[in-house]
Amino acid sequence: MKTATSITAREAGSDTGRLEAFSDGVIAIAITLLVLDLHVPAMSGHVGAGEMWRALRAQWPSYDAFVISFAVIGIMWANHHNLFRIISRTDHYLILLNLALLFCIAVIPFPTSLLSEFLGRSGEATATQVYTGWFAITAFTFNRLWWYASSRAHLLDPAIDGPAIAGVSRRYMLGLVGYVAAFLLSFVNAVASLVLIVLLGLMFVLPSSSGGVTTMRRQDEEE
Numbered sequence: 001m002k003t004a005t006s007i008t009a010r011e012a013g014s015d016t017g018r019l020e021a022f023s024d025g026v027i028a029i030a031i032t033l034l035v036l037d038l039h040v041p042a043m044s045g046h047v048g049a050g051e052m053w054r055a056l057r058a059q060w061p062s063y064d065a066f067v068i069s070f071a072v073i074g075i076m077w078a079n080h081h082n083l084f085r086i087i088s089r090t091d092h093y094l095i096l097l098n099l100a101l102l103f104c105i106a107v108i109p110f111p112t113s114l115l116s117e118f119l120g121r122s123g124e125a126t127a128t129q130v131y132t133g134w135f136a137i138t139a140f141t142f143n144r145l146w147w148y149a150s151s152r153a154h155l156l157d158p159a160i161d162g163p164a165i166a167g168v169s170r171r172y173m174l175g176l177v178g179y180v181a182a183f184l185l186s187f188v189n190a191v192a193s194l195v196l197i198v199l200l201g202l203m204f205v206l207p208s209s210s211g212g213v214t215t216m217r218r219q220d221e222e223e
Helices: 004-012 017-037 049-057 060-086 092-107 109-118 124-150 162-185 190-203 218-222
Strands: none
Touching (some): 060 092, 060 124, 060 162
């Protein structure tokens, strides 16, 4: 008969495969739902080429919102993937924190739709505040997941060195500060806050030079 202690020990030592697979599925659905805001222009009768191009150009808010959100979710997925090259064990609270992050990502299509509807017209400020504010909440949740894991050595790959962990923490904190800044900036200038979101995305496109996933294998050092 398995005791609670043995079950807890087994769970604490479990790998992250199922968590990552579930996360990939949720993120894939969220990023796919973004395309639902792209619509064929409502036109009837004979439609000239010039009229068609004008109708397509008129939908620029939807294109902008789609591209920004697609890029941000894609970058979050890439960083989530890299994060779980460092995190090699799970426990109950880590799973709950990951679910909270997935909740945030799954909601992103809604503020994206809101932004695409009101960007460039009355209501733009509020839509941008909701949009950037949700990204700030998502960034905080991402950081909370990492803070929890990084403070518990038994959840991390034992080959990860201290400087690499500190480098990841600094990078993610910088992202959080940036998203909060974009949210605050949205109360002053909606377009500028969106530009900042784009710049933050560019910052996270490539792995950091400190190698957020850099490992120094202890066995190699011993050899």
